[in-house]
Every structure is written in structure tokens, then in C-alpha cells.
Amino acid sequence: MSQVPQAVLPARSRNIPSPAARRSLAALSLAALSIAGLLPRATPAQAARPEAPAAPDSRIPVLLVSGANNHDWQWTHRSLQRMLEESGRFAVTVTTKPGEFLADAKAIAKFKAFVLDYNGPRWGDAAENNFLAAVRHGTGVTVVHAANNAFPGWDEYEKLVALCWRQGTGHGRFHPFDVKITDREHPLTRGMPDLRRHPDELYHKLVPMHGTEYRVLATAFSSPKSGGSGRDEPMIVVKNYGEGRVFHTPLGHVWTKVPQSRASHADPQLRWLIARGTEWAATGEVTLAPEPPNVLTEEERRLGFRTLFNGRDLTGWRGYRQKTAPAKGWEVQNGAIHHRRRGGGGDLITEEKYACFELRFEWKVAPKANSGVIYLVAETRPQTYETGPEYQVLDNVRAGAKHSAAALYDLVGASGAKARPTGTFNTGRIVLSKGRVQHWLNGVKVVDAPIRGAGWKELVQNSKFKDWPEFGTHDSGHIALQDHGDEVWYRSVRIRVLPE
Numbered sequence: 001m002s003q004v005p006q007a008v009l010p011a012r013s014r015n016i017p018s019p020a021a022r023r024s025l026a027a028l029s030l031a032a033l034s035i036a037g038l039l040p041r042a043t044p045a046q047a048a049r050p051e052a053p054a055a056p057d058s059r060i061p062v063l064l065v066s067g068a069n070n071h072d073w074q075w076t077h078r079s080l081q082r083m084l085e086e087s088g089r090f091a092v093t094v095t096t097k098p099g100e101f102l103a104d105a106k107a108i109a110k111f112k113a114f115v116l117d118y119n120g121p122r123w124g125d126a127a128e129n130n131f132l133a134a135v136r137h138g139t140g141v142t143v144v145h146a147a148n149n150a151f152p153g154w155d156e157y158e159k160l161v162a163l164c165w166r167q168g169t170g171h172g173r174f175h176p177f178d179v180k181i182t183d184r185e186h187p188l189t190r191g192m193p194d195l196r197r198h199p200d201e202l203y204h205k206l207v208p209m210h211g212t213e214y215r216v217l218a219t220a221f222s223s224p225k226s227g228g229s230g231r232d233e234p235m236i237v238v239k240n241y242g243e244g245r246v247f248h249t250p251l252g253h254v255w256t257k258v259p260q261s262r263a264s265h266a267d268p269q270l271r272w273l274i275a276r277g278t279e280w281a282a283t284g285e286v287t288l289a290p291e292p293p294n295v296l297t298e299e300e301r302r303l304g305f306r307t308l309f310n311g312r313d314l315t316g317w318r319g320y321r322q323k324t325a326p327a328k329g330w331e332v333q334n335g336a337i338h339h340r341r342r343g344g345g346g347d348l349i350t351e352e353k354y355a356c357f358e359l360r361f362e363w364k365v366a367p368k369a370n371s372g373v374i375y376l377v378a379e380t381r382p383q384t385y386e387t388g389p390e391y392q393v394l395d396n397v398r399a400g401a402k403h404s405a406a407a408l409y410d411l412v413g414a415s416g417a418k419a420r421p422t423g424t425f426n427t428g429r430i431v432l433s434k435g436r437v438q439h440w441l442n443g444v445k446v447v448d449a450p451i452r453g454a455g456w457k458e459l460v461q462n463s464k465f466k467d468w469p470e471f472g473t474h475d476s477g478h479i480a481l482q483d484h485g486d487e488v489w490y491r492s493v494r495i496r497v498l499p500e
Helices: 019-033 044-048 073-086 125-136 145-149 155-161 259-266 268-283 298-303 453-461
Strands: 060-065 090-095 113-116 140-144 175-181 195-200 215-221 232-241 244-249 317-319 330-333 336-339 348-350 357-365 370-377 390-394 426-433 436-441 444-450 478-481 488-497
Touching (some): 060 073, 073 090, 073 259, 090 268, 113 268, 140 268, 175 232, 195 259, 195 268, 232 268, 357 390, 478 488
Parallel strands (some): 060 090
Antiparallel strands (some): 348 478, 357 426, 370 390, 370 478, 436 444
């Protein structure tokens, strides 16, 4: 953050230390700086802060099985790994020697799902028996594209997959087509939009195996014009195998030495489908949003939203009271704006100003981490929080009502707020219009308060901001993501302008 002498700054909008505590912290900092210049420069608060414990890994452990395929497995297994990890929900282990890896029952016991990108030789009795036993006892399975070609004659695998590429199966040419959700009652497809103009190979006449039961959640019309069957073909299939859940999609074709076919994996719609399907297979639930991150939904486009973050870089953002994005601290990581712990850089702000708006975003924090989305920010004071109210972003460890996640910080508590487990993305929403502001958390309105007039002045008078002359007084301003020295992620940041 901007290095400004403490004497000219009002107390930071957090736990404000006493004067004695501030002097003690300053002394500690000066002592550290005197050690031959070997230690990095830090603010007093940063110098005194103890190390946070290592974050418990809340990601779902999955095993990606690849190593042989009549498709470009050397590329697809890396692509599948990326799409799962970018969702933020998975810790992915890859094996390209499944016959060896799966033969060790203890080694595979930790995984919650197997993701299959394989149609090569059989694995051998030990590996196959361990695989089936794990699934029967609850390990999920994701079957992607040509993994449904695998193992003719292995009856149990064919029962697990349910619809296989066998004699009579085929496909037309690679082309864009729509995938229509036909069953929205399942956790995987609940709330999901249809996939529009997805570029891929459309399998037709997959063969039902051994009378096994399955459930079709989505189909695509296989047009004779593209060499297809002239009928609707299953594109999302789910079933159970023992206690295990199976998610199967024949989508995801990538052919060796045909880089144009990688467009199937590049489509955010498919990437998100595979992430959601794998989460369901692993847990029986889907916490990932129905839409892929950083992409406007059809409804949002209709309502006039636009994205503030493109998922690739910090275009549209800059440092507070700076001309460009900070050179340190902030980065783009797996499709999210990420601030590294103690990374510095200061607060990040939008290049544009906004008056009345609806802001939607997703956020997650590391254990004990603290940040915030600050709005109506003017660059007239040393810090963003001196002018702008704040949507609190926090790991709710011993947080008071007015300081908990989604609160209007130190002004109005978040009523009925339920943040998701640390390390999991939450959905946030700020609606500012007609003299009022609302904060939403995970689909629930938790704050509804005046932001103009006598009601607002009363809130400010009863807060730590009462002596800050510019706090909450500007009619428009920047939106800021706060650098509080902790690790935090933001994505799917989009906004629409509302009437005043």
C-alpha cells in the first residue's frame, strides 16, 4: 500500500491499536530495519503480525487417469488438469501409468474422484479390481469423450460408463452446436444454461451397455447436414455404480496434430461443465456457480452488465493514486485477481468511477485473511477507506457482527450471512441506488441500509468514521479491492449502471 507517515493518517478501518501499542509496534519495525538492511521494508502492523497457519487444503483430491488414448492425450490430460484446478475446487494428481498406480489400493484411497482420459490397454487385475472397489464404495468417476471407447469386453467398466462407443457408433464433422439441458432437477444441471455453439465432435448412436440404468441430463441434435444421425444424442449422462457417482460427457474431442480441435477444450462452457460434473461425482453436491467465471450470463447481458475483469490480466484496473496496476502484490492466478500474502502493492481500483450500480463478484480468502470491496472511493485522501464504504471480505474468525463477511464495515452487520468454508469462493453483490445500499452474500440479502440523508449520517456518527470528513460523502467514485496484507482472490467481477 502507499507508504504514508502514520502521523498524517487516520486509524485504519480495522482493529485500531492504542497509542502505546502503535509506539511499540513502530519500535519493533525500526529495530528490524536496522539489521544491516537485510530485512525487507514493512509497515509496523506487518512487522508485528504473526505468521498465519498453513491453510488447510479444502480442495477435492482427484486422480486424472491418462497415458494412452487414440486422441491427443498428451495435450488433453494437461488441459483437463488446468480446467479442474482453475475452478479452485480440486487438487489434481495425474497418472499416465494407471496399471501401476491403481494397483496400489492405499495410494488411491485418498481420492474422491477418478477423471478418465484413457482408452488404451487393460490395466491388469489388481488395478481394475481396486478401481471398481473404490467406485463401489463411493469414489466418483468422470468419463470424458473417448474414455467411453475403452475396454470392449470388460463388462463392469461398460456398466459403469453405461453408454459406450461400440460397433455402429460414429460422429459427423467437427462443428459448433448447441447442447440443450433437458433435466434441470439434478444438482449438476440445476441453474445451468444451455451450452451455445460449443465447437466439438458430436458422437451419435452410443450403445447402451448390459441394460444398466442411466439418466440423461442434456442432449444435442446430430444434424444430417454435418454427417450426423438426425436425432437428439445424449451429451450429459449420470448414473450410480454401487455408492459411486458417475458423470459422463462424450464432449471434449481433441485430435492429435489438429490444433484447431483444441477449441473444444478452450470453450469456457465445457470447462465449467467438467468442473461441475466432477464436483458432483466426488461429493454429490455442486457448490460451483451455474455459469463459468468471468463470463456474462444471457440474463446479465440482457440487463446491461459488463465485465470489469477479463480473467486474463488487470486491464481496467490500476493502483490507488497510481497510473498503472501495482508492480507487486496483485496478479492474475487461475482466472482470478489474486493478492499474495504480504505482497504489498496497495489497494487496486477501477479506472472508471460509478455512482449508482449493481456489482456482482466472487471472492475467497485464506485462513484468517481480511480484505474488502470499497466503493464511492475518491482519490483525495491517502487511503481508499477514508472516503469509501466497505463490503467486508473476511474469514469469519472471532468477527463481530459489524465486522463479519458482507457487513457494511463498522456500520451495519450482515444479518443472516453464511459464508462458505475458507478457501471456497463466495458470491457477493452490492446494489447502490436511490439512496440505499444492499449487500448480498451467497444469494441472501444481508444488509439494506440508507447511504444518503439523515439515516446515513446517523450510522456514520455511531461508527469509527465519524471524524473523517469525506467518508461516504462522494456521489460517485472508484471501486477498490483492498490490500490488507492477506491472501485473497476475486473473480467474475461485473457491473451494471442503475438509475439514481
